[in-house]
Amino acid sequence: MANDQCSKESNCAKTSEEPYLLDSSTFLSEEMNNVGEFRFNSNRHANSSLRFSNNDCTVEWIEASQAIWIPIETKAKLHSGKWSLEFDVEWMGTHQIGVGFLLDWNIGPDWGFFGYLGSSRSAWSYDPSTGDIVTNTESVHGNLPKFTGNSGVIGLELDLPKNEIGKFTFIVDGVRTPTKQLPKSGAVAIPAVCLLSRGQKVTIRNLIRLNQDKTTLPVRNFSPIPGHRYFARTTNGAIQFTEFGINSSLIDPVTKAWTRVVCSIERMSTNSSRIRFNGPVNTTIRSNLALRLSYDEAHSWSVSRILYSGLSAYSDIAIVGNGTRVALVFENGEETFADRIFVAIVPASWIENG
Template sequence: MANEQCSNELSCDKTSEKPYLLDSSTFSSEKMNNFGEFRFDSNRSMNSSIRFSNNDCTVEWLEPSMAVWIPVETKAKLHSGKWSLEFDVEWMGTHQIGVGFLLDWNIGSDWGFFGYLGSSSSAWSYDPSTGDIVTNTESIHGNLPKFTGNSGVIGLELDLPKNEIGKFTFIVDGVRTPTKQLSNSGAVAIPAVCLLSRGQKVTIRNLGITWSDPTPLNVFPPPPFSKSIKPAVGHGIEIIGSLCGRENCSDAGTLLMPFVCTNGSSHTGDNGSCPSCYACVLKSEMPEKNQNRQWNFTGIAQQYTRESQLVQTINMDAGASYIYLNGRNFSPVPGHRYFARSTNGADQFTEFGIDSSLIEPVTKAWTGVVCSIERISINPSRILFSGPANATVRSNLTLRLSYDEAHSWSISRILFSGLSGYSDIAVVGDGKNVALVFENGEETFADRISVAIVPVSWIENNKKNDNKKL
C-alpha cells in the first residue's frame, strides 16, 4: 500500500486510522522488548494445502490448490538493532519463489495488490530462480546469484536502527548481494516467504537470536548407567539430509548432543583413569507439528571416554546418518584421542578405536583435554579438528583437516603456540572462515578465553597466519 491506500481489506475494516508504517522510536518500553517469535504464523494461514512442521519453522506446499501463490508470514517483528536469519529453501523446483520481509504498518502488513512477496512498496523479496531483488512488483537489482539446483540457502541481514534509515542485505549460498536501504527510519520487519508452486519447502532459522524457554530433561541412560549425567563441553549437531545417498537421510533434522554417562561412582578429578566413564549421546528426532521434542539417550561409546564431540560423515549408500564421535581419553594409557563410529544416526556405535595421529596432553593435574570437531564443507568434504598438540603440556593449539571423513588428518597448522586448553569450532557465514573459541594464556592455559576468525585458505595453503583474535 502507499501511505494513502490500503490493499489489506481485513486490516482496513478494523480501523479508520490513516495507515502508517510503524516507527520503533515511538515504542513503549514494553513494546521495545517485544520481537515476536521466530516461526511461521500457522494460525494466520487458512490454506489447507500447506503443512507446517519443525515447531512451525518449516512450511511446505503439499496439496493441490487453486491458489497461484501462498503467502506465509512469520510471527517475528524485528526492530531496534541488527538481525541475521536464514531461509533454507529445501525445494524450489523449476518455479519462482520469494523469501524476504515486509514492513509492519499500524493496520498490519501489506502484501500488495497482487499478493506475492515484493509486490508492495513496503516488502522486499529475493527470487533465487532469477537472481533478483524485488519490491513494488519490480526488480531493483538483477543479475545476482541464482540457485544452481532446486535448493539453497538465502541469508538476510537486517540493520534496523531506531532513529536512522534501515538497510538490508541478502546472502545467496554464501555470496553477499548489494546492500539496499529501506524507506523509513525505525522500521519494523516481518520475515516472510511466498510459495509459488506445489512441492516448495522452506525452513527459517534465526541463528541463535532467540531461544525457547528451558525444558527440564527428565530422561536418563538405561541401566547400568547412573542418573548422574553431564553435558559435554562443546556443541551438538543437527543431521543434514543431503549427506545420505540419493535420497535425504531418513533421520534428517534429528538433534544429537554429546553427554557423559557413568556406570559407577563419578570420577571427580581431571587426572588418572576413569573406568566408569562413557561418552554417550542424547538424541531428539524431528517432531511433528504441535508436538514437543522428545529426548532419549542412545549411542554409548567405549569405556574410558569422557567429554566428546560429534560430526556427521558422508556415505552416499546410507539411508540413515553416519556419525563420528571423537572423545577425551581417560584410559590407563592416555595421550591419544578415542573415536567411535555409528551407521544408524548414533543409535549404536559399532566401530571403536584410538587415533594415534591425534595427540592430547597428559600432565600431573590433567588427563587429556576437551577438543572440537566440525564439518566445514560438504563438497569438498572437509572436517576440522582443534586441540593442543603436545604430549605433556597444554599448548600448541593445532587445527587439523580431514578430507576422508575423519579417517586421517592430512593438514595440520598450529594456530597458537603458547599455553592453550579447551576449544570449540563454528563455521562462519559462507564457510570461507571458521571461528574458534579457546582457552589460552601466558601464566596458565586458561588466563583468558579468545576468539580467532580463521580463513580456511590459511589452514590449507600454509600461508602466513593472518587470522584475527577478537
C-alpha cells in the first residue's frame, strides 16, 4: 500500500524523549496484568467519517473524506504470551485494505511517514486484495492467499515472549502464511486496521490468550474451615499445581444436606486481565447468585453484582457477543434451588459498573 500522500488522520507523536520500543520484560506487576481493551480506539476519530458499532469492535468508513486512507488502532496492548485474534473483513470492495498490528513505543505506535498500516518498520499489515505482508512500505512476502470476493476472515497469531524474539503468523480464510520474526524481544503489539475506501467495514473478534502461564481453579471447599472457595494455581498448564489456599472473597454455601456448589470462572476475550466468576454469595443457603469480577488474576474480586436474589445453585458462564455480553445458565427455584433452569444474558458493562 505504498503511496506518496499521507492521510490527514495519521497518528503523529512529538516528544523530546528518545523513542524506544516498549519491553514487557521491564514491566512492573501492574503493567504485566494490563493488556488494554480489545476494541477500536474510537476516541481518536470522534468527528471523523467513520462509524463505530458493536461496542467499538466494528468500524466502517461511511462518509466522504479527503483522506486517502484511515488508520485505526485498537486499545489492546498485547504482550507476555501467545495470542490469537480475527479480523472479519465484512466488506472490502475492489480496493486495498490492511489488517495487522503495530509495536508500541514509549511515545505511542509509529504509523510511519505515510501514515498507513505497514508504513513504518514496526508495523505489519496483511492486504487480502494483493496477498502481501507489508512493513516499512515494502512487501516482505507476496503471492499469499487473496480474498476471492469482497469479504473474508484474517486470523493473526502473535507469539510475544518477554525474554525472546517474538513472531507472528496470519491465517487467511484458514490458510496459514509463513511465520515472521519481530525485531526484538518483549514486544508489545497493538492490533489495527487501515481502511482505504469508503464502505469498507471490519470487525475484530475472538481474542484468545493461548497457553497462558498461570491458571486459577476455584474449587469446592471441603477443608476444616468451610464457607469460602478453595483455590489452586498452576504456572505450567495444569501439569503441577503449586499454590493452594482459601479465597476469602468467594463465598461457598455450607448446608447440612448438600456439599457446597459448582460454580464457573471465565476470562474475558476482550480484556484478558479481567476474569469473571459466578456463584451464590450466601454462606448458609444456596441463594443470591452473583457475578464477580477480578482485575488481578483471580487473587481478589473487587466487583460483585447480584443476578438472582432467590434460591440458586449450580451455574455456568460464557462470554458472548465479542466480549460485550455474559451468558449464564443456572439452577433456581421458589421451593428448592433446583426447581428449574434459567438462561440469562447480561451486558458486560452491567458487571463492570457494579
